[in-house]
Structure formats: C-alpha cells, structure tokens
Amino acid sequence: MSTTVFPPLRRDRRVHGWIMSAAVSQAGDMAWFVGLAWSAAQVTTPAGAGLVMGIGALPKALVLLYGGALADRFDGRRTMILANLARIVVLVVASIVVAVWGLSLAVLLTVAVVFGAVDALYTPASGTLPRRMVRSEDLVKLSAGSQLAQRLAIFAGAPLGGLLVAHGGLVTVMIADAASFAVIAVALAFLVKPRLPQPVSTGRSIRADLRDGFAYLKRDGRARTLVIAFSGLNLFVGPVLAVGLVQRTHVAGWGSAWFGWFEACSGIAAAAGAVVAMRWKPTDLARSGLLVLVVQAAGCAMIGVVPKYGVFVAMAMIGCTAGIASAQLSAAFQQSVDPAYLGRSFSIVNLSDEAIMPLAMTGFGALISVSSIPVACVLVGVLFATLVLWAAVRVNR
Template sequence: MSVDVFPPLRRDRRVQGWILSTAISQAGDMAWYVGLAWSAAQVTTPAGAGLVMGIGALPKALVLLYGGALADRFDGRRTMILANLGRIVVLTIAAVVLLAWGLSLALLLTVAVVFGAVDALYTPASGTLPRRMVRSDDLVKLSAGSQLAHRLAVFVGAPLGGLLVASGGLATVMIVDAVSYVVIALALAFVVKPRLPQPVSTSGSIRADLRAGFAYLRRDTRARTLVIAFSGLNLCVGPVLAVGLVQRTHAAGWGPGALGLFEACSGIFAAVGALVAMRWKPANLARSGLLALVVQAAGCVLIGLVPQLGMFVAMAMIGATAGIASAQLSAAFQQTVDPSYLGRSFSIVNLSDEAMMPVAMTAFGAFISLTSIPLACAAIGTAFGALMIWSAARVRSDPSPVGHGIAAP
C-alpha cells in the first residue's frame, strides 16, 4: 500500500481521535479504580478490600491468551467495540443494582471479575491497532503521544474519582466511566478506522492458534527476545516502585508527602522522556530502548541507597528512561512481530503483569524482610540491567519492518 495513504500525524484525525478517546476512557478507568477502592474500604475489611482490588487479575490472566488468539483471528477494532459495549452494559446494570439494593461486597466482586474478563479481550486487540494506523516511522511518535495522554488521564482521573465518589457515590463513578466507554466505542466505530487490513489466523481452532503463537516466538529470535525483555522489565521495576520505594520512604521517616513527590517527579520526567522520544530517531529502536533501560536499572539500585535528595535523581532517571524506552520499544515491537501474531505476542507480554506480578511483589517484599532494602534493590536492579544488556546484544541488527505495506517513505 502506498505511503500516501498516511497523512502526517499532526493532520491525522484518526490517530488524534484514537489518542483522545483512549485518554478519556483511561481517565474514566482511573476514576473507577479510585471509586472502587474507596467503596470497598467502606463495606468490608482491609483483606476484603484487597480481594476486591486484586480479584479481577485472575479472570484476566486466565482469559488473556485466548483474547490474544481472538485478536489475531477476528478484526481487532470490532473486538474492541464489542468489549467496550460489554463494559457499558456491566456498569449500567451494576449502577441499577447499586441504586436499588445498595452497596455490597458481592456486587463489587462481581463487577471486578467481569471487568477482568472483558479487559482480557480488549487489551490484545488494542495492541494490533497502531500497526494498521500509521507508517512504521510514525510508530514512536504515536506511542509517545499515547503515553503523554495516558499520564494526563491519570492526573485528571484520580482526583475526579475521589470527587465523584464523595459527592455522588459509586453509582456516579460507574455512570461516568460508562460514558467514557461510549466515547471510545463511538470513536472506534466512526473515526478510528485502520488503513491497513488485518491478516487473520487460518488455524482450525483457538487452541491451534495458541500453539502457533508460541511456535512463532520459538523460531523468531528477535520477537522472542523483546517478549522476554518486556516481561522482565515489568517484573523488575514494578516491585521496586510499589514495594521498595514505599519501604525505603517509610524506613527513612520521610513521610507520605515525600512519597507523593517522588512519584510526581517520576511522572514529570516520564512525560519529558516521551517528548524526547518524539524527536529522537535512533537507527535501532529496540537496542536504543533496551540500553536506555540500563539507566533505569541503575535508578532502581539507587532507590535503596541514596538520601532523600538523591531519591529525586533516581526517580528522574527511572521516569525519563521509561518515557523514552516505552515509546521506542513499543514501536520496535510493532515493527518486529509478524502482524499475524501481534495479538498473541501482546497477550503473552501482558500475562506477566497479570499472572506473575503479584508473585513478584510478594517475593520482593519477602526478600527485603530476609535481607535489607539496599540489598534487595541492588539485586533486582542488577538483574534487570543484565537482562537489558543481554537483550540489546540479541537485537543488534535492525531488520526492515515486516508486514503488509508498512514501510518508510
């Protein structure tokens, strides 16, 4: 397909509609997350609240691989529309039940479980869309723009959720989140139309599709390396930021205000990193992104060692490299993986978050208890850096983008 089909991103209404509608939906999700957490705390014990916030990961982990296979078998855009309609129906019914019978633990658990299953269908399908929307050269800019929009959505959605649940209760949060899904469903139906066809799986069954997906990663070294690197990235950085940073701040007596400032520092520099990624065009996106994450690994080590002022430096290192590397590696992933296997490969990467992250968090906390915060952060940071160097060495060459008509001008 001719590259003339793709307008510059600054004039691409389809891409702009995709980023804007996704940001609106993510703001609604963040508001829902806050509202759900607050409501769970009102009706049950801390253990019950933890169950509400975590139980959605179970159905998502169980369904995610099948969701990836469905994304490669059917049209990803239509799958996303149907998943959003499912979310709208769930939230509408839940709001009616809540208004009629009141808030209950059973209602919160049911909604969390159903949402987890629907997310498992939506997430892999969304991973197939960028490749079909823009030229290969514009994938970094699309990813960086999506990152910026996501961070703004979190910044707006979190306080919005607090205000909504305080003034109108959880039902109001449900309605607002449902409206955000209506926005993205309408955008997908009428604005965000892929420019390239989606190659579909021709296997005889979903199970055969799954076998074919794993076989593809076994034979494609570069794609397999990126999947391993992404999974390792999630499992190393997540525990350091969610457990190590909190424990270090608490142990040093810096207080929750300092924790918030550390997180804000990381978010600000991640936005700066995304802006840098829009302008920086390295010859090898995968290698550049992976080597940038070696700096992030050093930041993880510093979290366990440096004084309070140094923590801002460490969080700036983590945030800036996250902004740069996420854009570059997302683009490299889209360029590298065969379009026929994007959904399945994307679902395997996400599975590490859903299935392995709780284990990684628990193990890292136990490691801190058995040793110390500095040693635990140093160990996981070093392992993370070694994995990124190993991965960068395996993606040294930069192949031409694979696929159907996606080429640089």
C-alpha cells in the same frame, strides 16, 4: 494497484481521535479505580478490600491468551468496540443494582471479575491497531503521544474519581466510567478506521492458533527476545516502586507526603521522556530502548541507598527512561512482530504482568525481610540491567 495514503501525523484526525478518546477512557478508568478502592474500604474489611482490588487479575490472566488468539483471528477494532460495549453494560447494570439494593461486597467482586475478563479481550486487540494506522516511521511518535495523553489523563482521573465518589457515591463513578467507554467505542466505530488490512490466523481452532503463536516465537529470534524482555521489565521495576520505595520512605521516617512527591517526580519525568522520544530518531529502536533502560536499572538500585533528595534523582531517571524506552520499544515491537501474531504476542507480554507480578511483589518483599532494602534494590537493579543488556546483544542476531 492502489497505494495506501498516510497523512502527516500532525494532521491525522483518525490518530488524534484515537489518542484523545483513549485518554478519556483512561481518565474514566482511573476514576473508577479510586471509586472502587474507596467503596470497598467502606463496605468490608481491609482483607476484603484487597480481594476486591486484586481479584480482577485472576480472570484476566486466565483469558488473556485466548483474547490474543481472538484478536489475531477476528478484526481487532471490532473486538475493541464490543469489549467497550460490554463494559458499559456491566457498569449500567451494576449502577442500577447499587441504586436499588445498595452497595455490597458481592457486587464489587462481581464487577471486578467481569471487568478483568473483558480487559483480557480488549488489551491484545488494541495491540494490533497501531501497525494498521500509521507509517512504520511514525510508530514511535504515536506511542509517545499516546503515553503523554494517558499520563495526563491519570493525573486528571484520580482526583476526579475522589470527587465523584465523595459527592455522588459509586453510582456516579460508574456512570462517568461508562460514559468514557462510550466515547472510545464511538470513536472506534466512526473515526478510528485502520488503513491497512489485518492478517488473520488460519488455524482450525483457537487452541491451534495458540500453538502456532508459540511456534512463531520459537522460530523468530528477534520477536522472542523482545517478548522475553518486555515480559521481564515491569517485574523488576514494579516491585521496587510499589514495595521498595514505600518501605524506604517509611523506614527512613520521611512521611507519606514525600512518597507522593517522589511519585509525582517520576510522572513528570515520564511525560518529559515521551516528548524526547517524539524527537529522537535512533537507527535501531529496539537496541536504543533497551540500552536506555540500563539507566532505569541504576535508578532502581539507587532508591535503596541514596539520601532523600537523591531519591528524586532516581525517580526522575526511572520516569524519563520509561517515557523514552516505552515509546521506542513499543514501536520496535510493532515493527518486528509478524502482524498475524501481534495479538498473541501482546497477550503473552501482558500475561506476565497479571500472573507473575503478584509473585514478584511478594518475592521482593520477602527479599527485603531476609536482607535489607539497600541489598534488595541493588540486587534487582543488577538483574534488571543484566536482562536488558542480554536482550540488546541478542535482539539483532
């Protein structure tokens, strides 16, 4: 009987190729995000620009569960390749339309909607790949390395997008993003080949597979706890950073430059946290990652009450713990969830970000309006800590 051979991670060209190509794609995505936002501001009202930037979440939310079921039914790697090719086609066609007929709100809305639907097919499929690529004990390093590379890509992609849209318009940004998708599609086709087979779902239909996915979470307590915890994490942190930090900076009169420095502090700390995660080897990844997030919850509460320089400490706490916990919890998720259900489980987690996050943002803003920034941040921090402590207690039952 043949035994699968896994090379040491530091010499694994397949993994290195995957991390680097994904980082290139992330840089292209960030450039596209900046270019899309700037272009929308040029052709429509602020309300229209907001619609362009947010409308992609709707098709993504509607298609995500279906995409997770497809990822478990068919080969995840091939699904990722096809999704990237679809993105390239959309961008090429859109760039031709813009070059011939000019930029319009209709074009931007169409591209945003199609991208949202394609992302819903790509994201769950990508979640099935790590388990098939490396040894179980290397999953934390793989996740941490991917995070580090993608954060660096975001730092590079944002100014790149601004430069491209300023000097070549949105068409130039589209071409650059299409090229980044071509890079990862080629890497997936010829270099990133999974070493382990993918278990496939055996339901009679996609709908049957979806029912079976929820039934699996009902009977597997550890997987269910991780899915609940994962689904709630960003719903607490996201509103504090996107709404609370902005409001605190504005109300205190510190100025937008300080907001940029706060965000930069968090990003640098997150990269440092990813490096720490590569070296730290706790005996229980799930429990360790969840308990680390108690520090992140404290940072969320601090944002509303500490003075200006204390916000840097809070952002460093949030960023560093995000880098550590994300790597540990991603690995624990890969290890804990039955491989046959990874796609559907990932789609449920991502659905919370797409479908519930807008409500969480709105609710947090309303909470600030009826109370105050300190009260809202402290309350969210307490609820966040309660969630992760509950999950840490239950995860091994």
